[in-house]
Amino acid sequence: MEAIRHILRLRKTYRPGGPRQIRQKDIMASGKGSKLRGKPLKFGGDLVFEYTVMAVSTLTLVLVWLLVARMVFDARLSIERFGFGFLIGGEWNPNRDVYGALPFIFGTLVTTGIAVLIGVPLSIGIATYLSELAPPWSKGPLSFVVELLAAVPSVIYGLWAMYALRPVMVDTVEPFFQSILGWTPLFQGDPVGLDKFTAGIILAIMIIPTIASVSKEAMMAVPDSQREAALSIGATRYETTRIAVLTYSRSGIFGACILGLGRAVGETMAVTMTIGNANSVSWSLLDPGQTMASLIANNWGEAQGLQLSALIEIALVLFIIALLVNVLARIMVGRLMSRVPATGGGL
Amino acid sequence: MNTYEYRKLKNTLASGLALACVILALIPLVYILAGVVVKGAPALSWEFLTGRTAGTGEPGEGIGNAIVGTLLLVFYASMIGLPVGILTGVYVSEYGNNKLGTTVRFFNDVLANFPSIVVGLLAYALVVAYLNVGFSLIAGAVALSVIMIPIVANTTEEALRMVPNSLREGALALGVARWRTVLKVMLVNGRAGIVTGSLLAIARIAGETAPLLLTAFYSSYWSFSPTEPVASLPLTIFRNYNSPSEVLLQQAWGAALVLILIVLTLNIGVRLSMRQKTKKSKAVRTRWKTRLSRRD
Numbered sequence: 048m049e050a051i052r053h054i055l056r057l058r059k060t061y062r063p064g065g066p067r068q069i070r071q072k073d074i075m076a077s078g079k080g081s082k083l084r085g086k087p088l089k090f091g092g093d094l095v096f097e098y099t100v101m102a103v104s105t106l107t108l109v110l111v112w113l114l115v116a117r118m119v120f121d122a123r124l125s126i127e128r129f130g131f132g133f134l135i136g137g138e139w140n141p142n143r144d145v146y147g148a149l150p151f152i153f154g155t156l157v158t159t160g161i162a163v164l165i166g167v168p169l170s171i172g173i174a175t176y177l178s179e180l181a182p183p184w185s186k187g188p189l190s191f192v193v194e195l196l197a198a199v200p201s202v203i204y205g206l207w208a209m210y211a212l213r214p215v216m217v218d219t220v221e222p223f224f225q226s227i228l229g230w231t232p233l234f235q236g237d238p239v240g241l242d243k244f245t246a247g248i249i250l251a252i253m254i255i256p257t258i259a260s261v262s263k264e265a266m267m268a269v270p271d272s273q274r275e276a277a278l279s280i281g282a283t284r285y286e287t288t289r290i291a292v293l294t295y296s297r298s299g300i301f302g303a304c305i306l307g308l309g310r311a312v313g314e315t316m317a318v319t320m321t322i323g324n325a326n327s328v329s330w331s332l333l334d335p336g337q338t339m340a341s342l343i344a345n346n347w348g349e350a351q352g353l354q355l356s357a358l359i360e361i362a363l364v365l366f367i368i369a370l371l372v373n374v375l376a377r378i379m380v381g382r383l384m385s386r387v388p389a390t391g392g393g394l
Numbered sequence: 395m396n397t398y399e400y401r402k403l404k405n406t407l408a409s410g411l412a413l414a415c416v417i418l419a420l421i422p423l424v425y426i427l428a429g430v431v432v433k434g435a436p437a438l439s440w441e442f443l444t445g446r447t448a449g450t451g452e453p454g455e456g457i458g459n460a461i462v463g464t465l466l467l468v469f470y471a472s473m474i475g476l477p478v479g480i481l482t483g484v485y486v487s488e489y490g491n492n493k494l495g496t497t498v499r500f501f502n503d504v505l506a507n508f509p510s511i512v513v514g515l516l517a518y519a520l521v522v523a524y525l526n527v528g529f530s531l532i533a534g535a536v537a538l539s540v541i542m543i544p545i546v547a548n549t550t551e552e553a554l555r556m557v558p559n560s561l562r563e564g565a566l567a568l569g570v571a572r573w574r575t576v577l578k579v580m581l582v583n584g585r586a587g588i589v590t591g592s593l594l595a596i597a598r599i600a601g602e603t604a605p606l607l608l609t610a611f612y613s614s615y616w617s618f619s620p621t622e623p624v625a626s627l628p629l630t631i632f633r634n635y636n637s638p639s640e641v642l643l644q645q646a647w648g649a650a651l652v653l654i655l656i657v658l659t660l661n662i663g664v665r666l667s668m669r670q671k672t673k674k675s676k677a678v679r680t681r682w683k684t685r686l687s688r689r690d
Contacts (some may be wrong), residue, residue, distance in 0.1 A: 193419060348668030
């Protein structure tokens with residue numbers, strides 16, 4: 048034991064010919080007449096610049112944590128009053144000063160569910176076409192046009208839904224679903240066009256560009272050897288896509304879907320304008336509802352005291368959901384995410 | 395059942411289905427653009443573009459103050475967001491090979507896809523409530539700049555990564571200090587990408603509505619002061635979309651047309667200039683190649 052320790056001690060102090068510890072002195076400039084003589088190579092301006100840039104870049108970090116702290120602080124009234132019951136409280140009543148988040152969590156889940164159900168298959172179809180099937184000259188323009196969907200501001204989607212989508216929903220889509228699925232609790236009531244179904248469809252349109260472009264990137268990242276292997280054993284284009292491309296890129300596609308989900312959860316304006324704004328839980332998709340984001344948008348101006356505090360607690364819940372969803376998506380997609388079209392609507 | 399014909403048929407069907415998805419997604423885009431032009435164009439006139447949104451529903455009103463408000467918001471937001479975003483990108487790309495760099499990058503990626511209403515709440519908590527400025531132009535600009543920062547930072551980082559390493563090494567080998575290398579070599583050579591990212595970020599924040607609802611609020615008057623509520627195009631649409639008054643509805647559609655023109659011009663312009671740039675650089679490269687090959 049003693050011998051081993053002795054050897055270890057020796058190795059620490061005595062290293063003949065071994066690498067020397069590099070000291071500050073070694074990275075200093077030399078040269079006889081040089082002004083820089085004796086100064087480290089990393090001097091004045093460099094350090095100032097590096098630390099300035101570092102300080103600025105941590106600004107967003109600081110801001111986000113500040114936001115969390117502020118939100119918890121502002122929501123304390125409501126947190127103290129309702130505790131965990133806030134999340135399952137079904138009533139939002141400013142007259143009695145009772146607030147619960149359930150109708151809005153429910154509304155968010157339902158609209159997001161519709162959006163994902165409609166948006167995901169469509170987006171994967173689009174991504175498949177753009178990455179595997181489209182003639183090369185049309186790939187660029189087509190992807191651009193699909194991404195333009197993301198550039199249209201959210202409030203314009205809402206305006207459009209109000210005057211173009213709503214009549215279509217009332218006259219054809221909703222009666223159609225009622226005639227087939229009218230016996231389920233999902234399609235009860237009269238079609239009015241300002242309901243969870245319309246909001247879900249608008250959301251589906253809005254998340255398509257996100258999911259499609261990220262999935263397309265994931266599919267284009269599949270090595271050609273995979274495709275060639277499938278083609279060489281006689282697979283058709285469809286089979287190649289299914290076996291080689293979709294299987295290989297599934298984690299990227301899944302991440303893209305989560306990313307789209309995140310957009311749908313936080314989307315505010317288009318939903319506020321189409322969902323009908325009713326603070327109640329109703330299973331029928333043809334009834335109006337309210338999401339967390341639309342509730343905040345609707346009640347912000349006049350809320351005070353406990354109501355304001357409750358609204359901020361809802362924002363806190365939304366923040367946590369969005370954070371979880373985005374972190375999950377970010378892990379699934381990896382660095383692909385930075386290539387998400389930078390032009391989103393009013394998320 | 396698994397005959398060649400059957401598989402071929404399945405292939406054709408699947409291809410058709412994929413194409414149908416693309417067409418289905420393009421219908422709303424065309425429909426929205428057409429709708430906004432058709433309904434918005436009749437509203438446009440000189441008085442409309444210079445009048446103010448009095449909100450009474452009388453004829454002769456316009457969206458002038460909303461246009462100015464949006465321009466001011468975008469200007470102030472860019473003043474804050476562009477430098478911070480670009481410097482963040484510089485840090486992540488040039489000095490970010492450490493834990494802090496990874497964290498900042500991660501946070502920017504997450505923030506880039508964050509619900510904008512929550513970002514609006516940040517600006518509300520910070521500027522409106524904490525600094526006690528009240529609903530104001532500057533609060534709206536802060537909210538928009540927070541949305542802008544991750545977009546600009548990510549594109550700056552990408553742009554700096556595209557700059558060939560030999561340029562950086564060349565500058566350093568000549569004895570140029572590192573910070574001057576970054577400012578004079580890296581940023582200058584990556585400027586195309588940075589400008590692109592900045593313009594896209596501006597296009598994005600021009601249409602943001604939810605954060606403004608929480609921060610800048612609205613004003614039907616001409617207002618240029620940073621500490622007063624200000625009108626904006628998206629909020630004009632939101633306030634009037636459901637109005638029974640024909641005039642106010644016209645304002646919403648007119649504002650939508652102006653807004654979409656701004657956003658699409660920026661997007662398409664950036665896209666086209668980017669394509670021309672890549673074409674040009676390719677041409678330059680081939681010219682050099684032929685010149686060099688001719689020499690030996």
